[in-house]
Amino acid sequence: MTGPAKIAKPSGMKGEIKMVTSASNPAIKLVRALEDKKHRRETGLFLAEGLRTALAAAEQGRLPKTLIYSDELAEHGKLKPFLARCLNAGVECIMAGRQAMEKISRRDNPQGVIGVYEARLTALDDIPAQTGDCVIGLQMVRDPGNLGTILRTADAVGAAGIVLIDDCCDPFSIEAVRASMGSIFAVRLGKSGFAEFEALCRKRNGQMVGTSLRASQDYRKPDYTKAPTFLLMGNEQAGLPEAYENACDARVRIPMRGTADSLNLAVATAILLYEINRKSL
Numbered sequence: 001m002t003g004p005a006k007i008a009k010p011s012g013m014k015g016e017i018k019m020v021t022s023a024s025n026p027a028i029k030l031v032r033a034l035e036d037k038k039h040r041r042e043t044g045l046f047l048a049e050g051l052r053t054a055l056a057a058a059e060q061g062r063l064p065k066t067l068i069y070s071d072e073l074a075e076h077g078k079l080k081p082f083l084a085r086c087l088n089a090g091v092e093c094i095m096a097g098r099q100a101m102e103k104i105s106r107r108d109n110p111q112g113v114i115g116v117y118e119a120r121l122t123a124l125d126d127i128p129a130q131t132g133d134c135v136i137g138l139q140m141v142r143d144p145g146n147l148g149t150i151l152r153t154a155d156a157v158g159a160a161g162i163v164l165i166d167d168c169c170d171p172f173s174i175e176a177v178r179a180s181m182g183s184i185f186a187v188r189l190g191k192s193g194f195a196e197f198e199a200l201c202r203k204r205n206g207q208m209v210g211t212s213l214r215a216s217q218d219y220r221k222p223d224y225t226k227a228p229t230f231l232l233m234g235n236e237q238a239g240l241p242e243a244y245e246n247a248c249d250a251r252v253r254i255p256m257r258g259t260a261d262s263l264n265l266a267v268a269t270a271i272l273l274y275e276i277n278r279k280s281l
């Protein structure tokens, strides 16, 4: 059977839960297709795995367009009320049998719940920045694990937003979404060239702080409380382009001992974010 069968729903719910057993069902095929960046770009959709993430998204007012869950979780205490909320909101809800679930469950991280969400980016003008706030500019971040981890840390410190500058990896890839642990739904995320990022900084009367191994100033020196900070982080391999560093109001370095020539990008970002927020957290 390839078509979905409708199954009984708890009373008081508006929509129908569909039962899918075949891996060739269109919803299952859509989930498979969304693992591919090209398809994510074309549809404006992305995947988020796990009930915990779905609940974190719902807390931000974000429900999936389609929710697929394993029939083995049908009686899960937290899933049931969430399912009711989704059905009442008109979300397509699909209970999948083992064969269909195996097709969409990733072997490295099998999950019983997968949501299909709209990928949303924030326009730069909608990123606020008051004194003491921080907007993070990530220039050519290429590693989705780093990007997801930075989203999570930015959420933890209450950063005003993240701007992806130049050619970055896809924030809506499975790896980035997974590493963000739900924070992809909580942090304002924009995309721009460097000129627009710099213009936003000037418009918000911010100070642009670049991080560089070539800098001489210690990262604990600048006063981060007098203006919004626009923190600029460089690419994992090449670091920041010299022209971008030169445009910064301050260039800072995290001191290091030992033989490592640099810190991991996500680690360096976390160190800076906690210093910028030291007096307010």
Ligand code: SAM
Pocket (backbone or CB within 6 Å): 211, 212, 213, 232, 233, 234, 235, 236, 237, 238, 239, 240, 252, 253, 254, 255, 256, 262, 263, 264, 265, 268, 269
């Ligand atoms: N080979 C690159 C270079 O020369 O810049 C290393 C890039 S590093 C892995 C990636 C980014 O993390 C840097 O562009 C910078 O933003 C940040 N970073 C890493 N270690 C740092 C440190 N000790 N001080 C300041 N920023 C650092």
